[in-house]
Amino acid sequence: MSKLVINARRAAHRAGAPTPAAQTAPDVPPAPRWARLAAGAAVLTTIPSGVWRIAFGFGAPVGFTGATAAAFAEHQPGWGTVYCVALSVLAETLALLTLGLVRPWGLVTPRWIPLIGGRRVRPLAAVVPALLGSLILTALGMEGLFGRWAGNLAEPDSPRGFAAVVMTLAYLPLVAWGPLLGAVTLDYARRTVRWRR
Numbered sequence: 001m002s003k004l005v006i007n008a009r010r011a012a013h014r015a016g017a018p019t020p021a022a023q024t025a026p027d028v029p030p031a032p033r034w035a036r037l038a039a040g041a042a043v044l045t046t047i048p049s050g051v052w053r054i055a056f057g058f059g060a061p062v063g064f065t066g067a068t069a070a071a072f073a074e075h076q077p078g079w080g081t082v083y084c085v086a087l088s089v090l091a092e093t094l095a096l097l098t099l100g101l102v103r104p105w106g107l108v109t110p111r112w113i114p115l116i117g118g119r120r121v122r123p124l125a126a127v128v129p130a131l132l133g134s135l136i137l138t139a140l141g142m143e144g145l146f147g148r149w150a151g152n153l154a155e156p157d158s159p160r161g162f163a164a165v166v167m168t169l170a171y172l173p174l175v176a177w178g179p180l181l182g183a184v185t186l187d188y189a190r191r192t193v194r195w196r197r
Contacts, residue, residue: 028191031102035187042098042180045173050088052170057084063163066156094133098181101130101188123192130185138178145175 031039056062059076072080100106106126111117159167 028107031184031187031191035184036102038180039098039102039184042177042184043092043095045177045180046088046091046095048170048173050092052167053084053088057081061163062167063159063161064157068155068157095177098130098184101126101184106188107192123189127185127189127192130181130188134178134182134185136178137174137181141175141178144171 052062056072057076058081059073064072075081076084100121107121109116109119109121158164
């Protein structure tokens with residue numbers, strides 16, 4: 001490749017102009033307002049439990065008593081703190097991916113991402129994992145709402161009174177995460193399938 005062509009591509013890239021190898025955003029209709037709001041709500045569903053979990057990880061008294069409190073006290077602060085923070089960050093990162101279903105970076109990957117930056121996102125590469133995630137999150141939310149959380153609160157060492165209310169309110173929004181993700185994913189599929197026709 002001639003030096004002149006290379007310099008022209010570099011200049012175009014610096015100026016923000018698309019190069020021949022660069023992919024442009026497909027002509028996909030924008031996400032409707034309800035989908036943008038649902039995506040934002042999906043991101044917010046993980047914040048209360050994340051804050052509660054991080055506080056718990058750093059040893060804040062969240063209402064556990066007896067042997068359970070003693071077992072947690074051995075590792076928090078400590079490796080239990082790392083686990084709680086990492087789990088909270090992972091959940092929020094996964095929730096943030098929902099925004100890609102309503103934003104341009106869900107159609108064309110940002111240029112700064114190595115190897116795939118600037119390329120079009122294949123709709124099924126986003127739709128299939130998002131739908132699977134939605135189904136799993138919805139099942140976990142229902143199981144937690146009607147099974148595990150109720151069972152955990154029945155344990156003798158579990159939080160009682162105000163502490164139980166705080167823990168329940170922190171985890172309750174997670175029940176909405178799966179359905180919100182599913183609705184946004186179906187809208188993304190509807191819009192991107194139209195683009196592919």
